[in-house]
Amino acid sequence: MPVKPLDQIMAADWAESLQPVEPTIRQMGRFLREEHDNGHATLPASENIFRAFQEPMSSVRVLIIGQDPYPTPGHAMGLSFSVKDDVRPLPRSLKNIYQELQSDLGITPPEHGDLSSWSHQGIMLMNRCLSVRAGEAGSHRNKGWEAITDAALDALGARDQPLVAILWGRDARNAGSRLGPQVPKIESVHPSPLSASRGFFGSRPFSRANAALESLGQQPVDWTLR
Template identity: 60%
Template sequence: MFDSDALFELEPPAADSVSFADLARRPLNELVAPDWAEALAPVEPQLREVLAFLDGEVAAGHEVLPSPSNMLRAFRQPLAGVRVLIVGQDPYPTPGHAVGLSFAVDGATRPIPRSLANMYKELQTDLGFPPRVHGDLSRWAEQGVLLLNRVLSVRAGAAGSHRNKGWEAVTAAAIRAVADRVSADSAGPAPLVVILWGKDAESVRPLLGSAAVISSAHPSPLSASRGFFGSRPFSRTNAMLQEQGNGTVDWELPPLP
């Protein structure tokens, strides 16, 4: 079973106490969990370049999402504890929504984004868990579910505005690191299930090696009815994890965050 006590304890600084320039100056092992610092070291120059770009965006008067304190939040979860990888696209462009975990929003956000609402509908159909009014997915992250966007930032109000600015190299390295892990007591890859929703997520498949993959249409209202609904990703993930000897994820979220 997954040991939640193994989570790397790195509390994010207050949103108003850190800037992107601050992040760009800090040692990598102060920004992410120690094993992530090692895995991302080869792309550290690209990471610092994109952080400098974000600082320039702010200097030019643009609001960048999520806040600096949440920008690298996905990497505070130890690499060694990742059991499930869910690949997103880029953060929600609505101010107050993006929190550094793909598909998640702040627990106080109402209403939740429609893609997330569709995920909850499928979760109810799949496992019988009632939809929640909040979008705090930290309970999943605490169990080793890596909620990773392909691009980790966005200009407020402009979806996709930070694509091709350097994040893709960073997240490609992260995805390879997850797929290439070798457990301490085995010569084979560590247990892992990867969930790919939509064409953007499918583009990372060449990075995944022999990892178990579940793929379908994206939960967006534009595509959910074309293969996402009825795909049962949550129960299928648990079945694959059990086959790999790594327990299951409790996908039920608390009624309130």
């Protein structure tokens, strides 16, 4: 991870809000360099680690919390649940998200798995941990990322702006509790193939998020992916 001022790796308002955890961000940079020095490849590429923070915090209307990046080389690109547009086949969790999107809103999913167009609409796709060893899911948990994403959650919850959280699975629900009771939360089990049939399918998170936005006086999201 490059040693740059925070406002060169993320939007200015995020850089300001995450200033208290800048030492931890620097610590994680050192941790990743040590991983590389020890022969471990890490994902995503360094320039994409803070991809979810490159859109302004002030633009965030919907937050979707993931766990950690896809550990398969070539997949992770810095947004939770999203993969690079040339990845085939799509991860099964993402295929399940697309299935529910079509069932919920009638939107035909694209062939690619790049969710960047959602992030441009104020949908923040933030993983709980922002890196992973290639081939080792969960390998960078409890190394320091959680303190950084906790700070991001606290900053979002403290804004005087409407926000809706979509929380899939226990880890996301636990993290989302930091946002406070004023933030509407759309909760279900995780879209993983291990759990999707136990309450993710049929949960209608996209239409429910739009209804929550409208109840807050906001325009609904266009969930169409391009």
